[in-house]
Amino acid sequence: MAVRDPAMTDVARLAGVSHQTVSRVLNGHPNVREQTRLRVQAAIAELGYRPNRAARALVTGRSQVIGVVAQNTTLYGPASLLAALEQTAAESGFAVSVGSVRDLDHRSISAVVERHLAHRVAGIVVIAPVESAGEALERLPKDVPLVTVDGDPHRPMPLVTVDQAAGARAATQHLLDAGHRTVWHVSGPSDWFDSAGRIEGWRAALTSAGAEIPPLVPADWSAAAGYRCGQMLARMPDVTAVFTANDHLALGVLRALHEHGRRVPDDISVVGFDDVPEAAYFIPPLTTVRPDFGAVARASLEMLLTQIESVSGGALRRTIAPTLVARRSVGPPPRP
């Protein structure tokens, strides 16, 4: 029943010009007389004409869509990144199509990438925080613009990443500066590059301060794991400073410490990573490291767009420095 949407020829007929002229007006082509342009624009408005992106994508071979591959988009980090990407892309006239994967293995990633390629997306952003994702990407067709975020620093692909090591160094140093003799680290899953970078930064800070390096406390990203690790740490009287790989872990640690009667920051200091909006309302307010997701999104898109627009590549790597946010969960170590 619905009448066919107006097409370019309809606009052209109404304006008394050819469809090509309409196209020129639409694309801001210079050689159109002002008067003609106005006539065409009036016709467009009158008909409520809306250019068909599918047709455009067909003839140009590329749509104005950017495909994103992500996992676990309910976590604060990925969700923020996704939102920032969408925002930034929209400003450049691109739409964003998300493809979530349950696991970051070769099969899942390829499947989603295939889906994006079938839509002839202009470019793809892969949030690839684990090893297995990297492998999947190497086998991909090489003619589609691609940027990885939080991916493998040792792989020769365009990469934008938060400087995890720098953030971790800052966190650890902050604790050392407060007077602690050493700092324990509750880390994220071992196969994530984020984890690896944070561990590396933590070790580096301790090493360069000549501090003893305590054993790593491995966990995942959840508050539940933080709670378990916290229960252990709470029983160790010589632990006075803990740096957790993210804020959720810190939350779990805080609760465990609280239940064991160890006060924060009087007995133990805690620093997190991510600066989730709630971190300021933990008990006590959490000192943490804030990555700039907006900057990551902007850098990714910029890299993608240079790839899309030209053959010559710009920078292949961009690192975004995070900042430390000091709150009340850090204090000097207890006097013995």
Place this chain on the structure above:
Amino acid sequence: MAVRDPAMTDVARLAGVSHQTVSRVLNGHPNVREQTRLRVQAAIAELGYRPNRAARALVTGRSQVIGVVAQNTTLYGPASLLAALEQTAAESGFAVSVGSVRDLDHRSISAVVERHLAHRVAGIVVIAPVESAGEALERLPKDVPLVTVDGDPHRPMPLVTVDQAAGARAATQHLLDAGHRTVWHVSGPSDWFDSAGRIEGWRAALTSAGAEIPPLVPADWSAAAGYRCGQMLARMPDVTAVFTANDHLALGVLRALHEHGRRVPDDISVVGFDDVPEAAYFIPPLTTVRPDFGAVARASLEMLLTQIESVSGGALRRTIAPTLVARRSVGPPPRP
């Protein structure tokens, strides 16, 4: 330099059939000889052929993409919903294109919807939790399948929504059952339907229990607001039970109570809403109401697909009941 992607005709030539037969194989059309089908599939595999969705979208007039309009996708609720939608859509062979808006006013929403329409999306899901969103939707072209989520219950549009009132009733009743004489409520922003529904449920539960209705404590969705409200509530000795409109508010309230030396649940009981993953690790673990985002996503998509596939509409309204998750933040009122 990149060689043109193989098209249907290339596959056809290699398989020694017409492009139309290739199309038939791709679309699972019945009348194709088994042997031919195999030949075509072999050719597809050999060339690495990938059907061009843009071309398909052009000729059919609809792409296999669903447009989503959302605001503030970094919040836990919207992010979960988005992820669930993506997941569900993928299972039906649809991609999801997100369009975030900063504000849910007429202009912003229309702009994003226009963008989706230009792409000829098959349908649109609008997460429209505030009044101003509803107005924008009424002026939209009526021939595009549309579903609103968490929208205005009084507007005659296809709507899927969490049963906010039921959740709030359950939370309030749970506190009353624990022996509290009445329950205070820290509410979300007044222009959100979610807030309104939760307030309504809270009032209803108190009314039907014959309990006194304390003044509403208005806030927004943030932990910061929860903290401010909590500081006030902590100073009122007769407050023994608080129901907050979401878990972040609860977090803020918990901290304020803690700082004022009021123990939870011994002195005051608290119930939240959303069941964010961290709620189990608040101090103390938070009793809360869990909406089923997966169910919301499934219902939305189902409604959208029936609209897409046929003219006759199915149900115009679906309400998803949330469940109460009991944890340690609720106990009996203190003995006077």
Place this chain on the structure above:
DNA sequence: AAACCGGGTGTGACCGCTAACAGACAGCGA
């Protein structure tokens, strides 16, 4: 005066696919 230029516009082909129709060929009842 002929040749040249460049701004403004129209013409036709084509992008890769689907829909509608047409044809070939086998089986089968009349």
Place this chain on the structure above:
DNA sequence: TCGCTGTCTGTTAGCGGTCACACCCGGTTT
């Protein structure tokens, strides 16, 4: 034997844009 079915396949015409090109025309240049 002649239709008449039904299965399988090919042919053709678009969908709504962009691109390459041709055209017209007034103003310079040679």
